[in-house]
Amino acid sequence: MVNYEHPGLDQAFLALSDPTRRAIVARLARGECTVGELSTPFPISAPAISKHLRLLERAGLIERRRVGRTLRCRLNPTTLDTALDWITTQRRFWNDSFDRLADLLAEAKKSENP
Numbered sequence: 001m002v003n004y005e006h007p008g009l010d011q012a013f014l015a016l017s018d019p020t021r022r023a024i025v026a027r028l029a030r031g032e033c034t035v036g037e038l039s040t041p042f043p044i045s046a047p048a049i050s051k052h053l054r055l056l057e058r059a060g061l062i063e064r065r066r067v068g069r070t071l072r073c074r075l076n077p078t079t080l081d082t083a084l085d086w087i088t089t090q091r092r093f094w095n096d097s098f099d100r101l102a103d104l105l106a107e108a109k110k111s112e113n114p
Contacts, residue, residue, distance in 0.1 A: 008060060012083045015059035020044070021052050025061060028075040035064075035071045 015021050024038055039049040053073065056062045060079040065072055 006086070008079065009082055009086055011059035012061060012079050015056050015061055016083075018052070021056055024052060024056060024073075025075065025080075028062060028073060032072055032074040035073060038073060 016025065020042060023041070027033065027038060027041075035049065035053065038053070039046060042049060053062065053064065057064055060076055062073050063076050065074075
């Protein structure tokens with residue numbers, strides 16, 4: 001039986017379902033930065049940014065660390081790799097399935113028009 005449960009993957013997709021969190025991840029893909037630097041482009045409050053960061057951290061997508069009085073964030077690519085592996089597997093499955101269907105339809109068409 002196939003196991004469809006993957007809590008880490010579920011958390012990653014939940015975290016990435018929000019455009020603000022995706023923008024944060026995209027920014028961190030360019031390199032580590034402070035929470036203040038992350039919050040600058042968003043017209044939302046500091047507590048709202050903190051909630052987004054907590055969710056991303058719980059999902060394992062980012063890591064936060066304190067350097068003096070500054071909170072720095074960086075991307076954790078391992079969780080993104082897990083999501084990418086799942087997506088790649090799904091893409092391969094569906095591409096193969098559609099290729100087989102196209103072959104069957106082509107074969108059926110040949111049978112109808114000899």
